[in-house]
Amino acid sequence: MDSPTPFQSTHPTELISVDPLELEFPLELKKQICCSFQLSNKTDKHVAFKVKTTNPKKYSVRPNNGIVPPRSQSNVTVTMQALKEQPSSLKCNDKFLVQSVAAPPGATPKDITPEMFNKEAGNHVEECKLTVAYVDPPSPPSPVPEESEEDTSENATAVSKGSSEHQITSTKVSRGSSEHQITSTKANDLISTLTKEKQSIIQENNRLQQELKLLKRGPRRNNGGGGLSIYYVLLIAVLGILLGYYLRSL
Structure with a gap:
């Protein structure tokens, strides 16, 4: 050049x-x-x-x-x-x-x-x-203002508190849900047990009624036969009382 x-x-x-x-x-x-x-x-x-x-x-x-x-x-x-x-x-x-x-x-x-x-x-x-x-050279970009350590610490503490409260609330909800599930399970088990006992008592009552009818139709052979009839009558009465108790508890 x-x-x-x-x-x-x-x-x-x-x-x-x-x-x-x-x-x-x-x-x-x-x-x-x-x-x-x-x-x-x-x-x-x-x-x-x-x-x-x-x-x-x-x-x-x-x-x-x-x-x-x-x-x-x-x-x-x-x-x-x-x-x-x-x-x-x-x-x-x-x-x-x-x-x-x-x-x-x-x-x-x-x-x-x-x-x-x-x-x-x-x-x-x-x-x-x-x-x-x-x-003149171009101006450098303005620095991004930095948060003070105190502000950063306060923000971190607030976030930590919020996270802890959220965890406590979640734990309470979880416990409440577990207790509700346990209560529902116990209630279902009790209802199932009482229903089975009710059906068993009804079947037993029907069987005894059939036997009572057969005894009434047949002739009295001796005193032992009359005593047996009284025993069945008392048994039926007791079963009737128990049946009524269970029916009221349902």
Whole structure:
């Protein structure tokens, strides 16, 4: 990349346009900073370009020359070397010069020669000057406010209390459900036992009634037979009383 003397004023270009015309570099020490500009070819010709700077040791340009096809754009990246000291002001006197010239149809960067940009040889070379400015670096993002240890401790205690209360409530509900299940099981067992006893008493009562009827129909043979009838009558009476007790308890 050439290092010419400070550039003279230039006339507007017709082959390519350059955007932006001022390169802005955030002012950060000990850090390489990049900035780019765009070349736009609005013609139907192939255009060769070349980039110069007044301070080639400070900047690196990629690409520093090339071909912009018809009706297309090309980007150029400028890298400023890390600054070791803070500049006295944001004003920078560095300059860049973009030279452009019509190239043969289908030309490639390999076809570019220094003679193409030689005005003394009668070539029509257009030039566009770019300035450089330092700008303030972007502000860092605002830190997220952190909760104090006291607030964090209170929040943790509240969460712990809420969790403990929830566990106690769950335990009470579980105990109540278990007690309800035990009570329901006992009631069902008692009902089942009483129902079986009721059925057994009814069957026994029916059997005794049948036997009583048979005894009433038959003749009395002796006193022993009469005593047996009285025994059955008393047994039936007792069973009737027990049956009534169980029926009332259901």
